């Protein structure tokens with residue numbers, strides 16, 4: 001079982017969209033996937049078609065349960081199956097994490113502990129919040145790999161150093177297994193010179209870790225999430241579907257060779 005965090009502390013770079021479509025793409029390629037919404041905004045939860053306001057329990061309730069040594073909740077109480085992908089949803093109540101779990105010892109290890117109860121999956125994909133805080137630490141400590149989506153805009157590389165420093169810190173102190181598994185460009189328009197320049201800069205900076213597949217800007221990708229389905233279920237012939245499937249094939253090549 002490989003645990004992969006999709007992380008970039010910038011908002012709006014396609015973390016959530018990628019977490020969703022990578023998960024459904026891997027499922028399409030025959031893999032068993034668990035998808036975790038770890039951002040209190042709950043965009044992924046909505047994106048896969050779950051009503052986040054109506055949720056009785058979320059991944060956060062499970063973390064709290066374990067933090068206080070209770071065993072009142074199980075994974076089955078929270079998990080929702082969506083078109084063959086198991087999802088652990090969340091909602092805005094998770095934003096109380098620092099307030100409610102701030103003083104709990106081992107609060108950075110809660111997700112890792114929970115994932116010890118999980119079996120039978122090939123991949124666990126975690127959609128991280130746009131921040132480098134306790135929730136993100138939980139995700140990174142539970143993961144073997146970080147994948148970084150980068151939007152090819154003018155400030156794309158800003159913040160990357162800070163992100164690398166955080167990953168280094170986790171690697172040195174808390175999870176020596178953790179690696180940057182790959183970096184991919186999102187919302188690319190090949191006609192825009194700047195986008196191609198940023199991709200070249202990323203290749204220079206990340207070398208081999210840069211995925212060859214670029215995710216092009218494609219309105220179908222946004223539409224799919226707004227209808228609560230993946231790009232494969234919404235527009236299977238779109239560029240969005242082609243790109244995410246290409247990325248998933250590249251992921252399997254890297255992770256399974």
Ligand SMILES: Nc1ncnc2c1ncn2[C@@H]1O[C@H](COP(=O)(O)OP(=O)(O)O)[C@@H](O)[C@H]1O
Nearest residue numbers: 011012013014015016017187216217218221222
């Ligand atoms: N390939 C794409 N083409 C067009 N729009 C996209 C694409 N990928 C993501 N988006 C849109 O960009 C916005 C930000 O994406 P999102 O996944 O929510 O980013 P993040 O999770 O990093 O904040 C959303 O409205 C999403 O639908």
Ligand SMILES: [Mg+2]
Nearest residue numbers: 015016039043
């Ligand atoms: Mg998001």
